[in-house]
Amino acid sequence: MTLQLGEKHFSAAQPESxxxxxxxxxVGDRTFGIDxxxxxEIKGWQATTPLPHAAPHVRGVLNLRGVILAVYDLRTSIxxxxxxxxxxxxxxxxxxxxxxxxxxxxxxxxxxxVPVSAVRPAxxxxxxxxxxxxxLVLLDTEIVALLDLAAVxxxxxxxxxxxxxxxx
Amino acid sequence: MDPLAELKQTFFQECEELLGALEQKLQALDEGSTDSExxxxxxxxxxxIKGGAGAFGCTELVAFAHxxxxxxxxxxxxxVQIEDAPIALFLRxxxxxxxxxxxARNDEPARPRPDLLxxxxxxxxxxxxxxxxxxxxxxxxRAEAPRPAPxxxxxxxxxIAALGNLLAMVEARTAAPTPAxxxxxxxxxxxxxxxxxxxxxxxxxxxxxxxxxxxxVIEPRVVLAIxxxxxxxxxxxxxxxxxxxxxxxxxxxxxxxxVMLRTPMxxxxxxxxxxxxxxxxxxxxxxxxxxxxxxxxxxxxAPEVSQGVAADLSAILARLGPAAxxxxxxxxxxxxxxxxxxxxxxxxAPRPPLRPPANDAAAARQRQAVSVRxxxxxxxxxxxxVGEIVITQSMLVECVRSLPYDVHxxxxxxxxxxxxxxxxxxxxxxxxxxxxxxxxFQRMPRLVRELAQTLGKEVKLVLEGENTEVDKTIIEELAxxxxxxxxxxxxxxxxxxxxxxxxGKSPEGMxxxxxxxxxxxxxxxxxxxxxxxxxxxxxxxxxSRGLVGQDEKLAPExxxxxxxxxxxSTAEVVSDVSGxxxxxxxxxxxxxxxxxxxSVDSEPGRGCKFTLALPLTLAVxxxxxxxxxxxxxxxxxxxxxxxQHLANTPIEHLTFGQEVLRWRGEVTPLYRLGAVMGSxxxxxxxxxxxxxxxxxxxxxxxxxxxxxxxxxxxxxxEANYGTVNGASAATIxxxxxxxxxxxxxxxxxLAASGARHPAPELKLAG
Numbered sequence: 040m041t042l043q044l045g046e047k048h049f050s051a052a053q054p055e056s057x058x059x060x061x062x063x064x065x066v067g068d069r070t071f072g073i074d075x076x077x078x079x080e081i082k083g084w085q086a087t088t089p090l091p092h093a094a095p096h097v098r099g100v101l102n103l104r105g106v107i108l109a110v111y112d113l114r115t116s117i118x119x120x121x122x123x124x125x126x127x128x129x130x131x132x133x134x135x136x137x138x139x140x141x142x143x144x145x146x147x148x149x150x151x152x153v154p155v156s157a158v159r160p161a162x163x164x165x166x167x168x169x170x171x172x173x174x175l176v177l178l179d180t181e182i183v184a185l186l187d188l189a190a191v192x193x194x195x196x197x198x199x200x201x202x203x204x205x206x207x
Numbered sequence: 208m209d210p211l212a213e214l215k216q217t218f219f220q221e222c223e224e225l226l227g228a229l230e231q232k233l234q235a236l237d238e239g240s241t242d243s244e245x246x247x248x249x250x251x252x253x254x255x256i257k258g259g260a261g262a263f264g265c266t267e268l269v270a271f272a273h274x275x276x277x278x279x280x281x282x283x284x285x286x287v288q289i290e291d292a293p294i295a296l297f298l299r300x301x302x303x304x305x306x307x308x309x310x311a312r313n314d315e316p317a318r319p320r321p322d323l324l325x326x327x328x329x330x331x332x333x334x335x336x337x338x339x340x341x342x343x344x345x346x347x348x349r350a351e352a353p354r355p356a357p358x359x360x361x362x363x364x365x366x367i368a369a370l371g372n373l374l375a376m377v378e379a380r381t382a383a384p385t386p387a388x389x390x391x392x393x394x395x396x397x398x399x400x401x402x403x404x405x406x407x408x409x410x411x412x413x414x415x416x417x418x419x420x421x422x423x424v425i426e427p428r429v430v431l432a433i434x435x436x437x438x439x440x441x442x443x444x445x446x447x448x449x450x451x452x453x454x455x456x457x458x459x460x461x462x463x464x465x466v467m468l469r470t471p472m473x474x475x476x477x478x479x480x481x482x483x484x485x486x487x488x489x490x491x492x493x494x495x496x497x498x499x500x501x502x503x504x505x506x507x508x509a510p511e512v513s514q515g516v517a518a519d520l521s522a523i524l525a526r527l528g529p530a531a532x533x534x535x536x537x538x539x540x541x542x543x544x545x546x547x548x549x550x551x552x553x554x555x556a557p558r559p560p561l562r563p564p565a566n567d568a569a570a571a572r573q574r575q576a577v578s579v580r581x582x583x584x585x586x587x588x589x590x591x592x593v594g595e596i597v598i599t600q601s602m603l604v605e606c607v608r609s610l611p612y613d614v615h616x617x618x619x620x621x622x623x624x625x626x627x628x629x630x631x632x633x634x635x636x637x638x639x640x641x642x643x644x645x646x647x648f649q650r651m652p653r654l655v656r657e658l659a660q661t662l663g664k665e666v667k668l669v670l671e672g673e674n675t676e677v678d679k680t681i682i683e684e685l686a687x688x689x690x691x692x693x694x695x696x697x698x699x700x701x702x703x704x705x706x707x708x709x710x711g712k713s714p715e716g717m718x719x720x721x722x723x724x725x726x727x728x729x730x731x732x733x734x735x736x737x738x739x740x741x742x743x744x745x746x747x748x749x750x751s752r753g754l755v756g757q758d759e760k761l762a763p764e765x766x767x768x769x770x771x772x773x774x775x776s777t778a779e780v781v782s783d784v785s786g787x788x789x790x791x792x793x794x795x796x797x798x799x800x801x802x803x804x805x806s807v808d809s810e811p812g813r814g815c816k817f818t819l820a821l822p823l824t825l826a827v828x829x830x831x832x833x834x835x836x837x838x839x840x841x842x843x844x845x846x847x848x849x850x851q852h853l854a855n856t857p858i859e860h861l862t863f864g865q866e867v868l869r870w871r872g873e874v875t876p877l878y879r880l881g882a883v884m885g886s887x888x889x890x891x892x893x894x895x896x897x898x899x900x901x902x903x904x905x906x907x908x909x910x911x912x913x914x915x916x917x918x919x920x921x922x923x924x925e926a927n928y929g930t931v932n933g934a935s936a937a938t939i940x941x942x943x944x945x946x947x948x949x950x951x952x953x954x955x956x957l958a959a960s961g962a963r964h965p966a967p968e969l970k971l972a973g
Contacts, residue, residue: 086944087945088838088937088944088945088946088947089838089885089887090928090931090934090947091883091884091885091931091932091933091934091947091957092885092932092957093931099945100924100928100937100945101944101945102598102939102943102944102945104595105591105594105595105598105922105939106922106926106927107922107923107924107926107927107928107937107939107945108927108928109927109928138926138927138928139927140927140928
């Protein structure tokens with residue numbers, strides 16, 4: 040039933056044949072995905088400057104060619120503690136509305152095309168847990184959880200961003 | 208936007224500046240300046256407004272400006288002594304002009320001001336008889352009429368308004384091909400005024416403009432319009448220079464003109480006229496025949512000839528002219544009747560030009576060249592790029608430092624030069640963005656005048672530090688809070704003259720508006736010498752509104768701060784000036800959203816002082832890089848008073864763990880940066896930085912190490928993240944890592960609130 044609702048929801052906006060191109064990345068043994076259009080670039084881990092009294096999932100800020108952006112630790116967001124960042128870790132730089140943010144993940148896996156109809160809404164259980172998952176995609180070998188990026192960034196009480204986003 | 212509308216927009220922008228200049232100069236005169244340059248500048252400002260207004264068909268504005276200009280001209284010419292001038296009237300007139308401009312801008316009907324006009328017209332008449340009325344009747348009265356659009360270069364205003372003048376001139380020339388009546392003002396030559404029969408020098412003028420004529424925004428018709436049309440015998444255009452079509456650049460001027468003149472002017476005078484628009488190699492003037500005094504034929508023939516020629520000229524001009532609708536000829540109000548005494552003066556002693564014309568022309572050209580309007584976006588991009596270079600350069604410095612100097616001495620030297628140049632570049636780009644707060648301050652005198660009238664109070668406004676520069680974006684944000692603060696002071700702070708006398712003060716209240724740079728911010732204070740904040744009333748009201756508990760005890764200073772709470776007004780009578788106290792809480796919110804702060808100090812019976820501190824956005828600041836644990840921070844040098852070793856400073860412990868130190872005989876609170884900001888790693892906290900807060904208090908901040916001092920580029924944290932308590936912004940250090948720029952006041956608040964209640968302000972604002 041929920042599946043049908045999901046299909047309806049998407050078909051309202053897009054034709055049946057539409058596909059979403061998704062970048063997938065891993066944190067621990069889980070795979071997440073976001074629309075490729077949101078990804079500005081992918082870069083190796085780089086030391087961040089911590090912010091005083093920030094939420095736990097805010098790793099700090101870094102300099103991306105003169106722009107200062109905050110890096111959010113996805114592992115912390117999903118409740119698995121802080122990432123022990125090494126040179127092999129990856130920061131996915133994303134555009135969210137008019138802001139730029141970094142998402143710290145273990146590795147980027149792939150870019151896949153997913154028919155819109157294959158996206159299922161997140162089960163309530165997932166949603167309850169963190170409210171970060173916008174939907175699920177079943178691939179041959181794994182389940183990709185599509186992230187609601189705004190929620191990832193907001194989660195943990197980064198009021199500043201949430202507030203300014205609302206204002207914008 | 209179509210080009211005409213765009214031009215019009217530019218004109219109104221210029222008007223703002225011109226009005227500012229006008230008001231400022233009048234203000235100077237009001238304060239007792241007798242500098243004729245102030246009068247001239249005021250005259251020029253109103254003249255430029257009039258010129259532009261004429262070009263855009265703002266008839267009411269032209270009519271008013273014209274009369275205003277005429278009365279100012281009385282001052283300029285010395286017919287009315289500056290000391291005797293009704294400056295207050297002029298100030299009201301400048302307000303009226305501002306109203307007319309804004310009416311024209313918004314296409315609203317303008318409010319006619321016959322009252323002011325009538326007063327203005329009296330200005331010249333009441334002039335003291337400077338010259339004995341020797342020949343009152345003999346003087347041609349028209350000669351006294353203010354010139355509609357003087358072509359004299361010392362009057363030539365820069366920019367669009369100038370273009371307006373020229374357009375108006377061309378219009379007038381083409382519209383009236385008949386020989387103008389004597390002394391119509393096209394030139395100041397008394398000779399021409401006295402020469403109804405046209406004889407004079409036969410002069411051939413060849414104009415061969417450089418091909419870049421159009422790009423200099425000069426048009427042939429503008430060039431030709433310089434000449435009195437009655438002097439022109441013929442105009443021929445040579446198109447021989449036009450290249451084949453395939454190589455024709457339409458933005459090049461290929462026209463050559465040959466103009467035959469019969470004029471009372473000498474070659475030099477003609478030269479002087481063209482000097483203004485054309486380079487000297489662009490025209491040739493040749494004397495063909497000297498005037499034959501006994502030659503009556505040209506005199507008789509001239510009017511017909513010039514009629515015909517003028518028609519030809521206007522035909523040429525019509526062909527040359529753009530399709531755009533011609534600007535309306537200024538609808539000039541009747542000239543004020545010149546007093547006989549005044550009229551006698553001018554012809555007797557024609558006013559000498561203030562400066563040699565050649566210099567004037569050069570100066571005018573220079574004025575046009577130095578002022579360029581640039582989109583703020585472009586400067587922003589430039590600024591960002593320069594910021595990048597500064598960071599890259601400091602990275603380079605760090606790289607070179609790690610290399611053996613003897614091997615790379617040359618590199619080091621080069622980088623040193625680069626550093627200097629980068630810094631210079633940065634300074635210049637910053638300077639482009641920076642503007643004196645004058646732009647906002649100069650709007651305040653009018654506000655005060657109007658309010659004083661409405662409220663029946665006598666107020667003197669004192670401005671200080673008008674030249675304090677601040678980023679343009681901040682300038683724009685200043686106007687609203689300042690207006691509110693001044694309104695508040697005028698309405699609630701200052702008493703009526705009777706009350707003031709009763710309180711033993713002078714009947715005239717004072718409001719002082721001061722801008723200065725302090726602690727890396729711009730601090731603007733509004734001080735009045737009124738009654739101060741009525742604390743009892745304020746507290747009672749706050750209690751009745753439930754903002755303060757019934758039993759809660761507040762320190763006097765805390766009560767004062769209630770003025771920023773929403774919905775409180777101390778005025779017994781709610782006026783339409785500052786309303787129901789919505790002012791100050793809105794001000795606070797706006798100021799805080801800009802990353803600034805506002806505070807109030809009040810002394811009952813003595814007055815009240817609002818202090819507004821705003822960041823100098825985008826500023827590059829001189830910072831001290833400090834280390835605390837593993838983290839580095841930048842503290843603005845402007846906030847630092849001195850640094851010292853902890854060992855030399857006795858520390859005492861108060862209750863609740865607050866530490867204080869004795870510094871210069873004062874008890875100064877000490878904060879440990881690492882603890883406040885939650886720095887990681889081990890800390891020794893050996894160094895104490897004595898810093899200054901915006902209120903002027905001193906605090907000690909304990910850190911581990913001073914790494915160095917350098918110029919840092921301020922990078923916004925808000926752009927991609929949000930407000931960070933304790934920091935005003937961030938910067939990028941030489942190794943590419945980000946360091947927070949500490950904000951001493953925000954840090955103290957963070958320390959006071961403790962990490963238990965992070966960011967109470969944030970929640971308020973959200």
